[in-house]
Amino acid sequence: IINLDRVGSKLTAGCKKNEELSAFTHTAIIGTVTAGVSQSAVARVFRVDRKVVQRAIQRFESLNTVESRPRTGRPEILARREQRHIIQLAKRNPHLLIYLFTNIVDTRVSRSTLHRVLRNHHM
Numbered sequence: 715i716i717n718l719d720r721v722g723s724k725l726t727a728g729c730k731k732n733e734e735l736s737a738f739t740h741t742a743i744i745g746t747v748t749a750g751v752s753q754s755a756v757a758r759v760f761r762v763d764r765k766v767v768q769r770a771i772q773r774f775e776s777l778n779t780v781e782s783r784p785r786t787g788r789p790e791i792l793a794r795r796e797q798r799h800i801i802q803l804a805k806r807n808p809h810l811l812i813y814l815f816t817n818i819v820d821t822r823v824s825r826s827t828l829h830r831v832l833r834n835h836h837m
Contacts, residue, residue, distance in 0.1 A: 737780045743760055791823060791827055801837070812829065813825060
């Protein structure tokens with residue numbers, strides 16, 4: 715038999731308040747409710763609000779997924795592949811000036827974007 719208190723506390727251990735739960739934790743919540751445990755008991759076991767349990771079930775029933783939807787907001791200018799390309803160029807040519815990067819990169823990109831990419835990769 716499974717000890718739900720141990721499982722629930724391990725899955726949510728280290729989660730900060732208002733931090734999004736993982737897809738695995740959502741799956742465990744839905745599975746526990748499907749197994750017949752009440753929503754309020756599941757909320758207690760996983761140390762979340764009952765509304766979190768309700769929303770997880772509603773999302774799964776309506777969308778057939780436990781994954782979160784993509785966040786809204788402005789999309790990034792550079793794809794991950796382009797960012798990797800910039801990082802490789804910077805590693806190969808560490809003394810290359812930033813304004814020369816704008817001519818090398820295929821996508822039209824500002825100097826501040828290049829600075830941000832390099833800074834985010836600790837360069």
